[in-house]
Amino acid sequence: MKVNRSQSAPPEKTAPDTAEAAEAGCSAHEGMRRLIQLLPRITRGLRRRPAGPIVLDNVPLGPTHGSALALIQENRGVTVGALATAxxxxxxxxxxxxxxxxxxxxxxxxPDPADRRRTLVRIVPGSESLVEVWLEGATAPIMRALQQLRADERTTFVKAMGLLEQELNTPG
Structure with missing residues (x-):
């Protein structure tokens, strides 16, 4: 079958139509087409967030700092090695x-009180609220989007992102 390339492409779906299509399910090809459009936009949006990168005391803090800080906060003390692995x-x-x-x-x-040979990284006592405000600002759009999904949809979305990351970063 010959395709006439001079024909215009179908109009872009609006967000409500796309959401309705997602409810009905989409083919792998449609999903790929939408992800190819969305992922660069999402990446640009994350980089433009007012919460990051920010500069405090002449130190620029970006998304990776936010990820590390969230892990430190979540674990209430973690080694640099565990952070590197995570x-x-x-x-x-x-x-x-x-x-x-x-x-x-x-x-x-x-020093780790349980093993003085180990060094733990913790949130500085007294700065917890400032850390929380900064992290909330950095993650607010993601949280709002995830909160619009049912628990099973969130699970599927996170699983899909993990599979995509694995496929993109596995050699061969």
Missing amino acids: LDLGMATVSGLVADLERVGFAERS
Whole structure:
């Protein structure tokens, strides 16, 4: 079958039509087409967020700092090695992120009371509310989007993003 390339493409669906199509289900090809359109827009939107990158005490803090800070907050003390593993980054990179968070007063390193050979990274006591405000600002759009989904839809979405990340980063 020959395709006439001079014909105009069908008009772009509006958000409500796309949402209705998603409710009815879409083919893998339609899903791929929409993701190819959406992922660059999402990436640009995340980079333009007022909450990040920000500069505190001449230290620029970006999305990776936010991810590290969220993990530190969630774990109430974590080693640099555990952060490196969770973020899939090298030890030197994560050590630099932690140093940046220390310089702005968000994080501190201290000996692990259970094993003095280990060093834990924690939120600086007294800065918890400032950290929370910064993290909320950085994650608010994602939270609002996820809250619009049912629990089973959130589970499927997160699983799909994990599968996509795995496919994009697996050699071969």
